[in-house]
Amino acid sequence: MHTRVDQVxxxxxxxxxxxxxxxxxxxxxxxGMTARAAERAGADFVLALNAGRFRAMGGSSPASILPIxxxxxxxxxxxxxxxxxxxxxxxxxxACTFDPQLDIDxxxxxxxxWGFSGVTNFPSVIHIDEYRRSxxxxxxxxxxxxxxxxxxxxxxxxxxxxxxxxxxxxKQMVEAGTEAICINFNLNRGVESGxxxxxxxxxxxxxxxxVARVAQSIDRNVICLLGGGPITKPDELLDIxxxxxxxxxxxxxxxxxxxxxxxxxxxxxxxxxxxxxxxKVDLLxxxxxxxxxxxxxxxxSSIMKRVxxxxxxxxxxxxxxxxxxxxxxGKRRIASLVHVFSDRKHTKPALFHCRPGPxxxxxxxxxxxERSENRRRHLSxxxxxxxxxxxxxxxxxxxxxxxxxxxxxxxxxxxxxxxxVSAVRSTARIIATASVARAASLQTxxxxxxxxxxxxxxxxxxxxxxxxxxxxxxxxxxxVEAKGDSNAQTLGIENSAFLVLAxxxxxxNLRELRQIVNQLVTLHETHITADVLKPLLTASSxxxxxxAFSEREWIIKGLKRNKLHRGKTAKSLGLSRKTLYNKIKKxxxxx
Numbered sequence: 262m263h264t265r266v267d268q269v270x271x272x273x274x275x276x277x278x279x280x281x282x283x284x285x286x287x288x289x290x291x292x293g294m295t296a297r298a299a300e301r302a303g304a305d306f307v308l309a310l311n312a313g314r315f316r317a318m319g320g321s322s323p324a325s326i327l328p329i330x331x332x333x334x335x336x337x338x339x340x341x342x343x344x345x346x347x348x349x350x351x352x353x354x355x356a357c358t359f360d361p362q363l364d365i366d367x368x369x370x371x372x373x374x375w376g377f378s379g380v381t382n383f384p385s386v387i388h389i390d391e392y393r394r395s396x397x398x399x400x401x402x403x404x405x406x407x408x409x410x411x412x413x414x415x416x417x418x419x420x421x422x423x424x425x426x427x428x429x430x431x432k433q434m435v436e437a438g439t440e441a442i443c444i445n446f447n448l449n450r451g452v453e454s455g456x457x458x459x460x461x462x463x464x465x466x467x468x469x470x471x472v473a474r475v476a477q478s479i480d481r482n483v484i485c486l487l488g489g490g491p492i493t494k495p496d497e498l499l500d501i502x503x504x505x506x507x508x509x510x511x512x513x514x515x516x517x518x519x520x521x522x523x524x525x526x527x528x529x530x531x532x533x534x535x536x537x538x539x540x541k542v543d544l545l546x547x548x549x550x551x552x553x554x555x556x557x558x559x560x561x562s563s564i565m566k567r568v569x570x571x572x573x574x575x576x577x578x579x580x581x582x583x584x585x586x587x588x589x590x591g592k593r594r595i596a597s598l599v600h601v602f603s604d605r606k607h608t609k610p611a612l613f614h615c616r617p618g619p620x621x622x623x624x625x626x627x628x629x630x631e632r633s634e635n636r637r638r639h640l641s642x643x644x645x646x647x648x649x650x651x652x653x654x655x656x657x658x659x660x661x662x663x664x665x666x667x668x669x670x671x672x673x674x675x676x677x678x679x680x681x682v683s684a685v686r687s688t689a690r691i692i693a694t695a696s697v698a699r700a701a702s703l704q705t706x707x708x709x710x711x712x713x714x715x716x717x718x719x720x721x722x723x724x725x726x727x728x729x730x731x732x733x734x735x736x737x738x739x740x741v742e743a744k745g746d747s748n749a750q751t752l753g754i755e756n757s758a759f760l761v762l763a764x765x766x767x768x769x770n771l772r773e774l775r776q777i778v779n780q781l782v783t784l785h786e787t788h789i790t791a792d793v794l795k796p797l798l799t800a801s802s803x804x805x806x807x808x809a810f811s812e813r814e815w816i817i818k819g820l821k822r823n824k825l826h827r828g829k830t831a832k833s834l835g836l837s838r839k840t841l842y843n844k845i846k847k848x849x850x851x852x
Contacts, residue, residue: 277420278508285306289308289312291317292317292344307348309340309353312383340375358382358402359386378419381443386407421440421441441484487501488511488513562833565731576598584693584720587696591771593654596654596692596694599720612651617658671711699768730829739775742775777798816841816845
């Protein structure tokens with residue numbers, strides 16, 4: 262039974278996933294029959310978890326965290342006698358660390374001896390309520406012990422997958438060296454609960470994206486899998502994967518709920534074809550919109566919705582694209598989206614910061630340099646990125662010579678390296694960003710030739726004062742970032758404070774708003790008032806005089822932006838409908 266471990270000792274779990282197909286499917290099953298069915302349907306690995314066995318016994322997943330029996334002995338029983346003999350797929354052992362008498366080293370040695378290929382921390386304290394979890398944490402039986410289990414398992418050559426729920430947990434897990442994580446927010450209810458999941462698909466997508474971003478910011482090669490949740494059909498998984506970019510799915514009750522082998526075969530086959538469905542649906546315009554959160558961008562306002570539509574339209578062809586606007590307005594994110602929407606989305610774009618400096622370090626890096634007495638030939642970024650895109654950040658800071666060389670490349674598809682005579686060809690796509698000061702134009706930062714080549718292929722990002730409808734969602738998004746918890750409650754901002762925020766000039770745009778929210782989070786205020794905000798905004802930049810932006814003007818601008826739709830206006834201004842109606846009447850706005 263040692264062959265399963267031998268298969269993965271050489272390369273570890275990352276090598277295992279690289280050898281798998283484009284989308285990885287793990288089946289958390291409870292019997293030999295379902296293990297065989299999952300293997301025949303195309304699953305990549307199986308997990309022996311106590312939750313699956315409890316479901317087969319007529320219980321539900323939440324029973325897995327109850328002290329009904331010795332979890333590890335329970336899993337070892339059916340895992341060894343039923344699952345291991347029934348499949349050639351790698352089998353992960355769901356190990357529980359709640360038992361204070363558990364000898365982790367001893368159990369890992371037994372798991373290897375039995376023939377399991379990997380270990381995962383299931384059941385986990387992430388599924389226990391805060392009070393009971395705090396008791397386990399105080400006793401040293403919490404999440405740190407689960408991480409210790411996986412670290413020791415990896416040292417023994419076992420593959421590991423770390424179950425995680427929050428941004429803080431994934432940070433601990435990835436920093437400890439775990440190479441694959443399973444993002445799992447809830448334990449599924451029993452069958453009798455029907456279509457009433459404890460987390461919606463929309464919320465699942467938003468929270469999964471937030472956790473995955475934290476993991477990949479620490480280790481960009483970490484493997485992010487989605488675990489369980491309310492997903493029961495392939496098309497639901499398709500939408501979630503397109504929105505979050507996860508690399509695989511671990512299905513539990515969605516795969517083994519129906520006890521017939523043929524049913525398991527059909528359902529698992531459907532999940533396994535997700536990569537084919539994803540390619541077909543890319544031709545359609547199916548989007549997941551969560552209170553203005555689309556493709557990782559807050560887009561409640563009509564102006565930002567038009568920006569996303571333009572980005573998708575320009576991404577559909579190989580032409581160059583320029584994203585421009587004020588500093589801090591989110592240009593890099595939109596430029597990255599253009600690549601994500603394009604037919605080269607499966608390749609990683611090359612990144613180049615246009616900064617002032619010696620020609621050999623700036624122009625030489627981008628366009629290459631011919632061999633000289635003191636240097637070897639410098640390969641250009643355009644050559645190495647010929648099959649993908651080059652994200653040119655801060656194009657306005659590229660020297661005039663560099664801009665002229667870029668114009669040559671955009672016109673002819675060829676460029677001449679420094680100190681060279683012959684031209685070099687490339688098919689790298691150019692997606693550039695440029696910062697333009699408020700009330701200025703592109704003519705002030707780009708040479709005429711380059712400007713003409715980007716005509717009709719540019720995306721102008723609005724300044725924050727021009728997209729105030731997005732303000733409530735942006736504040737919530739930055740609050741989640743600052744607290745490091747996707748469950749974080751939004752800041753309680755009173756109407757007077759919203760008026761101050763709407764009247765601020767925001768010279769730093771989104772970057773400045775993020776800094777303000779970070780400061781507000783550290784204050785631990787339950788309700789943010791204008792008096793709390795004003796000192797922070799004054800320190801950041803100059804606040805517009807109240808007389809120049811009265812409450813009446815604030816509401817009128819909101820009504821205009823929302824085409825007099827009072828419900829949408831109230832939402833964008835952070836008011837209730839009743840409050841808005843009363844203010845309209847009191848200020849005699851529509852008379």
